[in-house]
Amino acid sequence: MSHEGRHDHPEEERMILAHDPVPGYRPVFTVIFALSCLYLAYVLFTTL
């Protein structure tokens, strides 16, 4: 925040630090997440 009174270049501070996607990861993630959700739903449905 503004505790950098002692520093001379406040304008150098970035406002946002985004995370760039690495190509190919998103479909893998989507598939794993979908399968995990289904499996978890099945487990909870059969035991709860």
Added chain:
Amino acid sequence: MINALPPAVILIVGALLIPLLKGRMKQAWMLLLPIASFVNLLSIPPGSHWSFSFLGYELVLGQLDRLSLIFGYIFHLIAFITNLYALHVEDRVQNIAGLAYAGAALGVIFAGDFFTLFVFWELLTICATFLVLARRTPEAFGAGFRYFMVHVAGGLCLLAGILLHVQQTGSVAVTFLGLNGLASYLIFIGVGVNCAWPLLHTWLTDAYPASTVTGTIYLSAFTTKAAVYLLARSFAGTDALIWIGAVMAGFPIFYAVIENDLRRVLAYSLINQVGFMVVGIGIGTELAVNGAVAHAFNDILFKGLLFMTMGAVLYRTGKINATDLGGLYKSMPWTCAFCIVGAASISAFPLFSGFVSKSMVMEAAAHDNLRLVWFVLLFASAGVFHHAGIKIPFFAFYSHDSGLRCKEAPRHMLLAMGLTAFLCIFIGSFPQYLYRLLPYATDYQPYTVSHVVAQTQLLFFSALAFTLLLLSGIYPAEIRSVNVDADWVYRKGGRLFYSLSDRIFNGLNNWGDRIFVRGIPGALARFFADPGANLQKAGARLTSGSSRDLAAIDAAIERRSRLGAYPVGIGVLLAVLCLSVMSFIFFW
């Protein structure tokens, strides 16, 4: 009588002597005081000591049993560690406030009656406020002021509860209360403010990140844990605590994911960890209370360690936002390693301290068949690894290279962090030493194959989620921003109240001014400037049906009034003439 001092005395009196010392003498004094106080504590046998009568009530300065002693040990330990970490601090305000704060916490823990407890409770607030103000930035002044106001309100609530309780029962002893009646509810809520319950928690996430590099370490240890102690003492087994604790464990992790200030991330995870303790106390079985107390013990160490590593980063770089940091593992390898130990401990990796205490609370919840609570706690366990375990070290020390290059943390900070990291691993690896100190005897076994594998799976797959989210670009960007929390109510709502009051009361004032100061006297003045004409005009308006010749009548009235040519005037003239004539005739 015994030859020892009440537990809180050495630290508080010692703190007051600090202004007389400087340089190496003061540093030695800061390090020796917690040790001397600890030796003093060890020399006191369990039981009630230093009781005296005050206004017909029995006050007790030292009530030592297994529950208060374990908190006493850890408070001494963290006071020593924090003083070591803060050895470079020349600011006497911080030196005194820090030590007196630790002393006040001891006073609360060992108080045998509610009056003594309340005095030390308020001393906690005062010392903590100074630790926040010591940063001396506008943000810190604002946060310190808000901290003070919230805690004074909570303290008043507690005091009201204590007075009612004393009046109803005639006893001031700090014992089990349970929730029954107004007095206990007031005490319950007063403690809840210090315990950072949901909606009452915002002082914590507001003030802790605003404090100084070293002040935050003191703050993270005492206030919430003293409240946890009092809950364990007076409200163990209260069902409401189970749900309060579950919410505390759950909601802060969502905020922590999108928070940019890394010390505020830790503040949110502090609430999350206290949530586990509160659930344990709410369950109230021996295993659960043991788990809560053991987790408080461990949390003071690993949360202190994490705050220390982030403090070291702030100290060396002047920055604490995730957007500004990254790549520091090259400049601060030791701090980075200690941070990872703290992260592993808070995440409850096997062989690290969180593992041996968090599991007790989880198992106690399972034994009581609290399914929903168990799921929330498991969710929170995965979540805490996600935000405190990965986010903190990753964004500070790895992630993208911020280009910051700095020196490693100073030696005394590294020593303090190293000692704490060692304790985290030691307790995690040899939990029996901690278990021996717990309030109830236990033969709990954390290291079963099932438990170790399950916890490792949970954490590795949480890490997998983080990795995949980050690499597929879904992980939320770090953004410099304010995230509105319940403190909106008094930060913006206060302003709303102010403007509303402004409208109502200043409106009333203006209205009064218009009517009574300018309106009525003005009207009266206008009327009495020419009462005869004004009365006639009013009469003409009342009697004449149409407004056709009102203007003419008004003009006639005014002409007559100006010339004094009223019917009355003519009458008077005639009377005077008549009198003159009569006098003339009579006297002549």
Added chain:
Amino acid sequence: MKKTPEHEPPQAHPNAAGDEKPGIFDNPRNVRRLLQGFYACVVMLLLVDLFYHKHALFPWEEKFGFYAIYGFVACVILVLVAKYILRPLVMRKEDYYD
């Protein structure tokens, strides 16, 4: 009251000019190795589940990979909710309270 500097300004590292020793993660190959090792661990951990007897208090704990899948799904949901629900609701400019 004596004002002491709260923190030091960041100093230029002796090697900041450009001849600094590259960190271990500056080499993309090391990052790739770390990730591959991590994925291997994850898969092995899931397979370990088949080979030991579980002491469970709840029935769902005995199912294959319950903790692993729950941890994964919980974290993804945590991040998605924080990003797409909480952040739009609560995020304001830095000077919101000023």
